[in-house]
Amino acid sequence: MKIALIGYGRMGKEIEGIARDRGHDIALIIDQNNQADLTVDNLKNVDVVIEFTNPDSAFRNYMICFEAGVPVVSGTTGWLDQLGEVKSYCENGKAFFYASNFSLGVNLFFELNKKLALLMSGFDQYNVDMEEIHHIHKLDSPSGTALTLAEGVLENHPVKNSWVEGLSTKDSEMSIVAKRHGAVPGTHSITWHSEVDEIQIQHQAYSRKGFALGAVLAAEFMPGKSGFLGMKDLLKL
Structure with a gap:
């Protein structure tokens, strides 16, 4: 071609x-x-x-x-x-x-994220937030990948209906903490946490x-x- x-x-x-x-x-x-x-x-x-x-x-x-x-x-x-x-x-x-x-891995991660959000929707003792890390040249914040992941949670969880960059104290908002360091290709972590434990899924890219x-x-x-x-x-x- x-x-x-x-x-x-x-x-x-x-x-x-x-x-x-x-x-x-x-x-x-x-x-x-x-x-x-x-x-x-x-x-x-x-x-x-x-x-x-x-x-x-x-x-x-x-x-x-x-x-x-x-x-x-x-x-x-x-x-x-x-x-x-x-x-x-x-x-x-x-x-x-x-x-x-x-990335193939990220798109599989998108599907895993949706399935986990659906599973966790029945357990209101768990809250969810996200952290994403990219290189210092990344222009948008949060990243497009982070927004796709957030949508996957919002579509499958009865409490969360919006996201906010930074930390939120509202039950209805999902926090996305965006960091920019060095030459990091991209790391996205989603954590479900309660008073007694936490469940985390993460995708980390090694290169472009x-x-x-x-x-x-x-x-x-x-x-x-x-x-x-x-x-x-x-x-x-």
């Missing part, structure tokens, strides 16, 4: 290496130094776009790709206030694949390779697809 990379930071370079190893052609690379090259004409011969940029530019990037008729795989987080608009384009034949985290491979697998999945897709579609979860 011919792949366009929008965003050429650490993740973009990791994705490039894995894509080339899997026999794909990187037909276009867009970074902060050549943003003017992201045009409909330059996307005409591209099979799929992989986009990892920042919340401020992501939506504009999607619109250009949609205009060119090119499927998009995006791992950018922090733009979800415009999710409804993107989904409306997908209802009209555009193809968009979004994941807050492309798992995220990058997932993004390339998503790109390979996209030709011929339409609609708003995600890791559940790719992994058949």
